[in-house]
Amino acid sequence: MADVRIASVTKRYGAVEVVPSLDLHIPEGSFTVLVGPSGCGKSTLLRMIAGLETVSGGTIAIGGRDITHAAPSKRGVAMVFQSYALYPHMTVAENIGFGLRLAGMPKSEMEARVREAADILQLGPLLDRKPKQLSGGQRQRVAIGRAIVRKPKVFLFDEPLSNLDAALRAQMRVELSELHQRLGSTMVYVTHDQVEAMTMADQIVVLNKGCIEQVGAPMDLYRAPQTPFVAGFIGSPKMNFIEGPIAREFGGELLGIRPEHVTLSDREGRWSCTVRHAEHLGGETLVHLDSPEVGRLTVKVSGDIAAAPGVQLYATPGLDTSHVFKGGLRAPS
Amino acid sequence: MPSFSNGRSQEVAMLVPAMLCLVLIIVVPFALSVGFSFTDQRLMPRPIPTRFIGVTNYERMFADRLFWQAIGNTVLFTVLVVPFQLAISLTVAMALNAAIPFRGLFRTVAILPLLLPITVVVAIWAVLYRIPTGPLNAVYQLFAGSENYIDFIGGSDTAMVALVVLSAWATFPYQMLIYLAGLQDVPGDLYEAAELDGATAWQRFRFVTWPSLRNVNIFLLIITTIQALKLFTQVSVMTRGGPNGSTTTIIYYLFQQGFTSQKIGYASAISVFFFVAVTTIAVLQRVFLKNEGEA
Numbered sequence: 180m181a182d183v184r185i186a187s188v189t190k191r192y193g194a195v196e197v198v199p200s201l202d203l204h205i206p207e208g209s210f211t212v213l214v215g216p217s218g219c220g221k222s223t224l225l226r227m228i229a230g231l232e233t234v235s236g237g238t239i240a241i242g243g244r245d246i247t248h249a250a251p252s253k254r255g256v257a258m259v260f261q262s263y264a265l266y267p268h269m270t271v272a273e274n275i276g277f278g279l280r281l282a283g284m285p286k287s288e289m290e291a292r293v294r295e296a297a298d299i300l301q302l303g304p305l306l307d308r309k310p311k312q313l314s315g316g317q318r319q320r321v322a323i324g325r326a327i328v329r330k331p332k333v334f335l336f337d338e339p340l341s342n343l344d345a346a347l348r349a350q351m352r353v354e355l356s357e358l359h360q361r362l363g364s365t366m367v368y369v370t371h372d373q374v375e376a377m378t379m380a381d382q383i384v385v386l387n388k389g390c391i392e393q394v395g396a397p398m399d400l401y402r403a404p405q406t407p408f409v410a411g412f413i414g415s416p417k418m419n420f421i422e423g424p425i426a427r428e429f430g431g432e433l434l435g436i437r438p439e440h441v442t443l444s445d446r447e448g449r450w451s452c453t454v455r456h457a458e459h460l461g462g463e464t465l466v467h468l469d470s471p472e473v474g475r476l477t478v479k480v481s482g483d484i485a486a487a488p489g490v491q492l493y494a495t496p497g498l499d500t501s502h503v504f505k506g507g508l509r510a511p512s
Numbered sequence: 513m514p515s516f517s518n519g520r521s522q523e524v525a526m527l528v529p530a531m532l533c534l535v536l537i538i539v540v541p542f543a544l545s546v547g548f549s550f551t552d553q554r555l556m557p558r559p560i561p562t563r564f565i566g567v568t569n570y571e572r573m574f575a576d577r578l579f580w581q582a583i584g585n586t587v588l589f590t591v592l593v594v595p596f597q598l599a600i601s602l603t604v605a606m607a608l609n610a611a612i613p614f615r616g617l618f619r620t621v622a623i624l625p626l627l628l629p630i631t632v633v634v635a636i637w638a639v640l641y642r643i644p645t646g647p648l649n650a651v652y653q654l655f656a657g658s659e660n661y662i663d664f665i666g667g668s669d670t671a672m673v674a675l676v677v678l679s680a681w682a683t684f685p686y687q688m689l690i691y692l693a694g695l696q697d698v699p700g701d702l703y704e705a706a707e708l709d710g711a712t713a714w715q716r717f718r719f720v721t722w723p724s725l726r727n728v729n730i731f732l733l734i735i736t737t738i739q740a741l742k743l744f745t746q747v748s749v750m751t752r753g754g755p756n757g758s759t760t761t762i763i764y765y766l767f768q769q770g771f772t773s774q775k776i777g778y779a780s781a782i783s784v785f786f787f788v789a790v791t792t793i794a795v796l797q798r799v800f801l802k803n804e805g806e807a
């Protein structure tokens with residue numbers, strides 16, 4: 180187990196600077212999730228930690244040891260790829276044990292370790308199969324098993340669940356969290372799925388165009404996003420942003436209100452609105468409204484409410500849950 | 513609305529043109545060969561009519577020392593050229609698949625041998641091999657430290673090797689292109705996973721590249737073997753089967769018997785034997801080397 184310290188790391192592809200200069204500390208034993216829009220450099224950062232991508236400047240240290248220029252296999256990291264990257268001609272057992280075999284581990288010890296990993300991941304009955312005889316979820320487990328047996332200091336995951344269906348993804352989320360508790364290792368996890376980020380992370384790192392927007396615990400990011408970007412990125416559906424006089428009323432340039440923090444009433448309220456469209460999700464309803472004062476507004480209400488297009492409603496923002504931004508940063512409250 | 517009620521006969525009808533072509537260009541000539549092989553047919557018409565002579569041609573063939581020598585030469589050539597040519601093809605393909613500078617240019621240059629007519633290639637190599645002042649002899653003289661020179665085609669021991677090197681060079685780009693396509697199909701993250709698993713360059717080749725090329729290798733082994741067994745042009749242009757019959761291949765011997773000696777009946781027997789032998793070898797290779805997923 181070890182922490183990861185990234186100091187002034189930059190990455191350039193030719194003249195294009197993908198990561199300008201990044202500092203990040205990933206604490207020992209943490210589950211750190213890197214999120215951000217497509218192309219923001221999440222994979223690049225992860226691959227630089229793995230050693231699959233060279234670093235254009237700065238240093239990376241794992242457990243206090245500078246590994247900026249070390250070979251990938253000498254860094255004490257293991258990576259789980261989005262495509263699983265299983266060796267197609269090897270059995271599950273051979274896939275899991277491959278790294279140990281190359282390291283020259285005695286056969287009996289290797290088999291014991293493979294068996295142990297297989298038990299953790301419930302792969303026991305599948306050890307003699309080839310990857311193409313497995314389902315997506317089983318392949319994913321093998322890929323994780325291959326990482327576990329090497330007893331790495333740091334696990335790296337690049338969108339490991341994105342090829343799975345929704346139900347399996349929910350199950351694997353829980354399994355990965357349990358695995359983290361069980362092993363206690365440092366894990367760095369890339370995703371663009373905010374549910375994964377919110378539910379699994381101890382620490383979320385929000386990236387935007389190669390720069391860190393904010394680092395913090397999931398609920399801190401939700402409660403107190405430091406920039407409009409983080410405010411808009413964390414939370415679903417997306418936060419409502421209101422500019423102009425109303426924002427000034429709240430003492431800032433930009434006012435952010437989460438859809439779940441607005442109440443609707445048909446009798447009274449702060450802003451009068453017209454219903455444009457309602458999405459019924461079963462347990463809750465997303466109501467999209469037009470208001471002459473604040474423009475478009477999305478509101479999440481629990482239960483299934485009848486809101487036909489054209490109906491007149493009143494919306495009231497929760498004052499202590501609104502977010503005020505000034506000069507691109509959160510205004511002190 | 514097309515009717516599918518008579519689908520079966522429609523399918524058959526659509527297959528007929530292709531079938532006719534196949535019959536005309538493969539089945540008919542082969543059937544004629546089989547027929548001729550039981551006769552004493554000559555190339556030029558003679559006053560005495562052609563007779564049916566039973567299996568005489570085949571008896572003669574199996575007793576013919578030169579025929580067995582041709583088989584030996586052909587097998588030797590095949591055994592030498594197939595691994596050599598495939599090794600060159602794979603090596604060049606891997607070099608051209610790596611991130612080298614001017615890769616596009618090198619890829620184009622590498623297929624040039626395919627664009628030259630084989631006779632031109634042979635002429636070029638004949639110069640290299642034969643001329644006392646040629647580059648190969650310059651190298652030989654340098655290492656041997658003597659003024660002597662070797663006629664690489666003139667000696668029984670060197671002629672076969674000369675043929676192997678020339679043939680491999682002349683046609684390797686074909687196999688190389690197929691290897692290159694195969695290499696490009698290997699998922700890049702397998703190499704990254706192997707790198708994280710601590711694999712050296714050799715181990716990445718051994719455990720990722722080589723097994724991924726299994727189907728390509730089987731295909732290339734079969735077609736390169738057939739190509740080698742059919743060796744003719746290089747022999748006909750460069751060595752004419754010599755010296756002392758040391759480079760006479762089955763097809764060259766067949767050609768000699770049929771066209772130089774005009775014994776079409778006998779040549780037909782050889783061709784029937786050759787057809788059966790090549791088909792058997794290809795089928796055996798196919799049976800013993802199962803494709804990935806069929807095993």
Ligand SMILES: Nc1ncnc2c1ncn2[C@@H]1O[C@H](COP(=O)(O)OP(=O)(O)OP(=O)(O)O)[C@@H](O)[C@H]1O
Pocket residue numbers: 192195197215216217218219220221222223224371
């Ligand atoms: N080999 C490369 N050459 C040039 N640019 C590259 C290369 N690899 C990545 N990039 C650029 O670097 C940026 C970051 O890429 P990266 O793959 O890290 O994004 P990401 O955050 O993982 O996105 P996604 O969520 O789509 O996977 C992108 O703008 C991409 O175009």
Ligand SMILES: [Mg+2]
Pocket residue numbers: 221222223
């Ligand atoms: Mg990515």
